[in-house]
Amino acid sequence: MVKIERMWTELFRPKTLDEVVGQVDIVKSLEQFVRRVDFPHMLFSGPPGVGKTTCAEAIVNDLYPAAERGGNVKRLNASDDRGINVVRQDIKNFARILPSSSSSFKLIILDEADQMTNDAQHALRQTMERYNEITRFILICNYSSKIISPIQSRCAIFRFRGLEKKDIKFQLRHIAKKKQLIVDEEALDALYESSEGDLRQAINALQASASLTSDISVEVVYQVQGYVKPVEVRAAILECLKESPNFISARKHIQNLMESYGLSGQDLVKHLNRELGRMSDDVLHEFIRYEALSMLSEVDYRIATGCNPLIQLDAFLAKLILASQKQR
Ligand SMILES: Nc1ncnc2c1ncn2[C@@H]1O[C@H](COP(=O)(O)OP(=O)(O)O)[C@@H](O)[C@H]1O
Ligand SMILES: [Mg+2]
Incomplete structure (x- = not known):
């Protein structure tokens, strides 16, 4: 039988606030609240995978003894149970019951609160006010601007x-x-780069890499993510910048990239754009960079409006060669 492994994101989710990484100022304030055993209603906002739910659950663990969590804590996902009725009934019913003997208040964690309708939010606001003495809310959302201002x-x-x-x-x-893995620095850097600050995504990519091998190099990371290696994109550009440029070889690089990674023309434009933006001045003359970037924006536009990507990318390479020759 195939053994199904638990998600590492869950396995390694911090249980308490002191295990949370980063978000230093937030964690400090939350720890103070927990120490005082008192806090206001709270709104956690921000991008995915950065510790919002983790912090809410850590507060639960730090605040209530295990046996009292069930009766004192309610978790709702606003995007599943959207709408005014849930707020009116479910939340209200829970909010008005007194907390268990040793606790001074109960906690309602409402995830994806920005998915609630305006009506539901207004109903929620009333409940928050009315049962303020015995119930605290932690609302979690990506965009605080979608939460009504009275909340x-x-x-x-x-x-x-x-x-x-x-x-x-x-x-x-x-x-x-x-997990007894060997992960080299370059691989860690690549995991960070592609996660864009989302730890959930980085951990998932690490787990996927570990399913291939326990010795994780940057190659493995790129392989599982179908992530395009910057050097391969750069190789196409360099063919055009050489003293005797090689159009055929540049085009081959481009076609290989599209085939082996299944990239669309516009994906490739993005990669070219990124590479052109970060190549150093001694490899890429600044005027060639400006010309190339401006040509690329045109190619991007043309592909978006339905022109053939291969023809557009050919034209880009050809113009890049011309621009580079002009600078010699
Ligand atoms: N600040 C953090 N410290 C430690 N682990 C984190 C942190 N942020 C995210 N994680 C990891 O990523 C997973 C998802 O984090 P979560 O808190 O659920 O994200 P969200 O901000 O979307 O609510 C967690 O299970 C945990 O493994
Ligand atoms: Mg979350």
Whole structure:
């Protein structure tokens, strides 16, 4: 039988606030709230995979003894149970019951709160006010601007940010150690780069890489992510910049990239754009860079409006060669 492994994101989700990585100021404030055993309603906003749900669950663990969590905590996902009736009944019914003996208030965690209709939010606001003495809310959302202002003004707002490179790498190293993996620096950097600060995504990519091998190099990371290697994109550009440029070879690089990674013309334009933007001045003369970027924006537009991507990319390579020759 195939053994199905638990998701590492869940396996390695911090249980308590002191295990959360990054979000330092937020964690500090939350720890103070927990120590005082008192806090206002809270609104956690920010991009996915940065610790919003994790912090809410860590508060639960830090605040209530295990036996009392069931009776004192309710979790709702607003996008599943959207609408005014749920708020009116479910939340209200729970909010008005007294907390268990040793706790001073109960907690309602409402995830994806920005998916609630305006009516539901207004009903929620009333409930928040009415049962304020015995129930606290933690609302979680991606965009705080989608929460009505009367709710915002009743909450302490915590804006979570994409995690920094050092924090993502720290947690990946921690997991790698527990799982007895060897992950080299370059691979960690690549995992961070493609995650864009989303630790959930980085951990998932690490788990996918580990399913191939326990010795994880940057090649493995690229392989599982279908991530295009910057050097391969750069190779096409360099063919055009050479003293005796090689159009056929440049075009071959482009076609290989599209085939082996299944990239669309517009994907490739994005990769070219990124590479052109970060090649150093001594490899790419600044005027060629400007010309190339401006040609590329035209190619992007043309492909978007239905022109043949291969023809457009050929034209781009040809113009890049001409621009480069002009500078010699
Ligand atoms: N700040 C963090 N510290 C440690 N682990 C984190 C952090 N943020 C995300 N994670 C990891 O990513 C997973 C998803 O995080 P979660 O808190 O659910 O994200 P969201 O911000 O979308 O609610 C967690 O299970 C955990 O493994
Ligand atoms: Mg979440």
